[in-house]
Amino acid sequence: MTHAPSIAWPKLKRDLIAILRGVKPEEAVDISHALAGAGFEAIEIPLNSPEPFRSIEMVAKAMPAHVLVGAGTVLNPADVARLHAAGGRLMVSPNVDPEVIAAASAAGMVTLPGVFTPTEALAALKAGASGLKFFPANVLGPEGIKAISAILPKGTVIGAVGGVAEGEFAAFAEVGIRTFGLGSSIYKPGMNAADVAERAWRTISAYDVVYAGEA
Numbered sequence: 018m019t020h021a022p023s024i025a026w027p028k029l030k031r032d033l034i035a036i037l038r039g040v041k042p043e044e045a046v047d048i049s050h051a052l053a054g055a056g057f058e059a060i061e062i063p064l065n066s067p068e069p070f071r072s073i074e075m076v077a078k079a080m081p082a083h084v085l086v087g088a089g090t091v092l093n094p095a096d097v098a099r100l101h102a103a104g105g106r107l108m109v110s111p112n113v114d115p116e117v118i119a120a121a122s123a124a125g126m127v128t129l130p131g132v133f134t135p136t137e138a139l140a141a142l143k144a145g146a147s148g149l150k151f152f153p154a155n156v157l158g159p160e161g162i163k164a165i166s167a168i169l170p171k172g173t174v175i176g177a178v179g180g181v182a183e184g185e186f187a188a189f190a191e192v193g194i195r196t197f198g199l200g201s202s203i204y205k206p207g208m209n210a211a212d213v214a215e216r217a218w219r220t221i222s223a224y225d226v227v228y229a230g231e232a
Contacts, residue, residue: 031221114130150176
């Protein structure tokens with residue numbers, strides 16, 4: 018049965034998600050402060066990071082209320098429950114699992130499942146996804162995502178994730194995409210808060226140049 022998204026994608030000043038894969042709890046809060054200070058309003062800590070739920074709980078408590086904090090690589094409803102208990106409000110997955118999407122929506126989370134094909138994209142929307150994470154975006158490219166988006170309902174939130182950095186914003190903007198998940202271009206294990214802040218400010222500046230006047 019087709020239904021509208023249980024939780025709508027939030028209105029952010031910049032639709033940028035910082036992906037902190039591999040971040041450790043003892044550094045997660047400082048790095049998140051660096052991101053929020055630069056202008057990021059969404060932070061994802063993948064569950065294949067060290068002690069991810071501890072990091073998520075710490076970051077969720079430390080961030081201002083408008084900053085969306087959550088997990089990536091969420092694969093089952095049990096992880097959704099742990100994410101909710103940690104205070105997470107964003108659920109990102111690499112695949113389309115209707116049970117995971119339903120559990121996250123029921124917990125009031127924004128959901129962004131990973132898709133690569135028209136079939137997966139439509140299945141995710143049918144399951145109630147808030148938006149779609151086209152991954153890996155560097156394989157599909159702007160034109161590939163544009164071709165698939167032609168069959169999606171108007172207003173569908175489309176995110177490009179995987180191999181995307183600030184240098185690609187303009188090409189994706191040309192096909193109407195303004196939502197991005199940024200990983201290694203923002204954070205790699207071993208980087209400190211100052212390193213992340215430098216990359217975050219550069220990314221925000223590039224985004225604002227490309228999307229000036231759209232916020």
